[in-house]
Amino acid sequence: MKINKPRRLSLVEQVTKEIEQLIQQGYWKVGDKIPSEKVLMEQFDVSRNTLREAVRALTHVGLLETKQGSGTIVISESMFDLVLAKQIEQNSIAQILEVRLAIEREAAFLAAERRTETELKEMQHLIYQCKQALENDDLNNFMEADIKFHQKVVQASQNNLFVDLYASLNDSLQFSIEQIMFYAEEKVEENNIHHELYQAIKNQESEQASKLVDIYITSWKSLLEESSCH
Amino acid sequence: MKINKPRRLSLVEQVTKEIEQLIQQGYWKVGDKIPSEKVLMEQFDVSRNTLREAVRALTHVGLLETKQGSGTIVISESMFDLVLAKQIEQNSIAQILEVRLAIEREAAFLAAERRTETELKEMQHLIYQCKQALENDDLNNFMEADIKFHQKVVQASQNNLFVDLYASLNDSLQFSIEQIMFYAEEKVEENNIHHELYQAIKNQESEQASKLVDIYITSWKSLLEESSCH
DNA sequence: GGTCATTTGTTCGTATGTATA
DNA sequence: GTATACATACGAACAAATGAC
Numbered sequence: 483m484k485i486n487k488p489r490r491l492s493l494v495e496q497v498t499k500e501i502e503q504l505i506q507q508g509y510w511k512v513g514d515k516i517p518s519e520k521v522l523m524e525q526f527d528v529s530r531n532t533l534r535e536a537v538r539a540l541t542h543v544g545l546l547e548t549k550q551g552s553g554t555i556v557i558s559e560s561m562f563d564l565v566l567a568k569q570i571e572q573n574s575i576a577q578i579l580e581v582r583l584a585i586e587r588e589a590a591f592l593a594a595e596r597r598t599e600t601e602l603k604e605m606q607h608l609i610y611q612c613k614q615a616l617e618n619d620d621l622n623n624f625m626e627a628d629i630k631f632h633q634k635v636v637q638a639s640q641n642n643l644f645v646d647l648y649a650s651l652n653d654s655l656q657f658s659i660e661q662i663m664f665y666a667e668e669k670v671e672e673n674n675i676h677h678e679l680y681q682a683i684k685n686q687e688s689e690q691a692s693k694l695v696d697i698y699i700t701s702w703k704s705l706l707e708e709s710s711c712h
Numbered sequence: 713m714k715i716n717k718p719r720r721l722s723l724v725e726q727v728t729k730e731i732e733q734l735i736q737q738g739y740w741k742v743g744d745k746i747p748s749e750k751v752l753m754e755q756f757d758v759s760r761n762t763l764r765e766a767v768r769a770l771t772h773v774g775l776l777e778t779k780q781g782s783g784t785i786v787i788s789e790s791m792f793d794l795v796l797a798k799q800i801e802q803n804s805i806a807q808i809l810e811v812r813l814a815i816e817r818e819a820a821f822l823a824a825e826r827r828t829e830t831e832l833k834e835m836q837h838l839i840y841q842c843k844q845a846l847e848n849d850d851l852n853n854f855m856e857a858d859i860k861f862h863q864k865v866v867q868a869s870q871n872n873l874f875v876d877l878y879a880s881l882n883d884s885l886q887f888s889i890e891q892i893m894f895y896a897e898e899k900v901e902e903n904n905i906h907h908e909l910y911q912a913i914k915n916q917e918s919e920q921a922s923k924l925v926d927i928y929i930t931s932w933k934s935l936l937e938e939s940s941c942h
Numbered sequence: 943g944g945t946c947a948t949t950t951g952t953t954c955g956t957a958t959g960t961a962t963a
Numbered sequence: 964g965t966a967t968a969c970a971t972a973c974g975a976a977c978a979a980a981t982g983a984c
Contacts, residue, residue, distance in 0.1 A: 492971070498772060518949060529973045531761070534950085538765050539772040542728060543791075550950045551981030565795040569876060577871045584818035584874075588810065641807045644814075646799060647877075723952070749969070759953050764970095778970075 497526050497536035505545060505559055515553045566650040582651050583699040585644055590691040593638035594683045601638045602684055609676045631676060727756050727766040735775060735789055745783045796880040812881050813929040815874055820921040823868035824913045831868045832914055839906045861906060
């Protein structure tokens with residue numbers, strides 16, 4: 483889909499884009515209060531109405547939130563997450579897991595071909611964190627490291643689209659994974675898959691990496707089905 | 713008990729939401745021209761500036777397009793396509809193909825398990841259309857039927873998220889596929905994959921369906937690499 | 943509790959440019 | 964060319980919410 487854009491950007495569009503970039507570049511971070519309309523008017527050298535329309539556009543898509551008498555704060559740094567999350571909400575957990583499997587399996591395959599030494603070291607460290615959290619029976623820390631490990635695998639595919647899609651899916655899945663974890667007793671087996679997957683990626687065994695992810699997510703899926711029977 | 717402030721929706725937000733709903737409910741369809749600002753001002757009982765801010769918010773996200781001296785037309789009914797397309801634009805064709813492979817392969821696997829009789833018949837018809845288009849050397853019709861066939865396969869997975877993601881990816885890929893097609897001489901081979909894939913899905917051979925999609929897209933990918941060398 | 947400056951919300955008016963009929 | 968309708972931008976005014984003193 484190619485969007486027509488022969489005309490030059492309007493003032494509002496320019497300001498909107500600039501603010502969007504300032505947010506994405508981290509100049510204004512999530513939770514921050516951005517300057518008042520008065521200050522921004524001078525900074526961008528536009529009228530109040532022009533500035534307000536730009537801010538309004540960004541509040542509508544969910545990047546900003548305005549509070550009368552108080553100010554305007556940043557509530558998200560990318561529209562992609564928001565829209566995808568909204569779309570994902572309409573689907574069942576089982577369907578999301580199917581998409582997650584599709585993405586993570588292919589990403590693991592590519593990661594085995596393209597991973598860097600740095601990424602391998604980071605994976606190893608995350609596996610260690612998982613192990614330690616398990617020994618301390620600290621489920622929260624385990625889940626955090628677990629998710630980070632899988633994100634690292636996807637990142638090692640060197641494909642930004644995989645990374646973005648996977649991140650958005652994961653956000654939506656996280657709460658549901660907690661539920662599933664409740665029924666999961668065989669945590670050690672999970673940890674073994676971590677190490678096996680790491681070995682496959684390290685040794686550049688693409689097919690093996692794919693297969694391991696398949697096993698990993700299929701086990702989640704069956705856990706989900708069991709838990710829904712109760 | 714502290715009750716959250718019932719932050720009432722601003723006038724602009726109300727109007728924005730109403731227009732958005734009218735579009736999504738199909739009251740105003742894609743391509744339609746919506747009433748003039750004057751009419752809408754009366755209909756929603758708001759000032760011109762308020763209405764304009766609402767329209768502006770929707771043009772910014774890409775649902776509406778305003779044309780000077782003419783009016784405002786609806787150009788899309790969901791933000792999802794637009795945002796995803798924007799995200800995809802930032803990635804290379806090779807990366808998009810990798811995501812497409814991930815989605816279509818898994819979808820084919822599931823389609824083999826879940827396809828309905830109706831979907832099988834529709835696939836058969838689309839294969840016939842592809843064949844006919846090839847005999848008439850009609851590339852445009854071939855591509856149209858080809859895309860529809862693969863969409864039908866994804867649809868047969870009975871997973872809406874796959875369908876949505878695949879549709880958005882396809883829109884972005886379509887123009888690039890045309891380029892690749894230019895270098896593709898072995899069209900007959902393509903058609904054979906159609907029929908083989910259909911047979912696998914019909915006979916519920918999931919693994920075989922996956923494998924065929926893999927072969928299919930890998931061949932696209934190598935064509936792409938060849939063409940980029942010229 | 944009340945006052946007051948600040949900040950955003952809402953509306954109107956004006957001016958100029960541009961595309962369409 | 965003219966008239967109409969929309970696009971774009973600026974300025975001003977008052978309302979309403981907030982926070983600090």
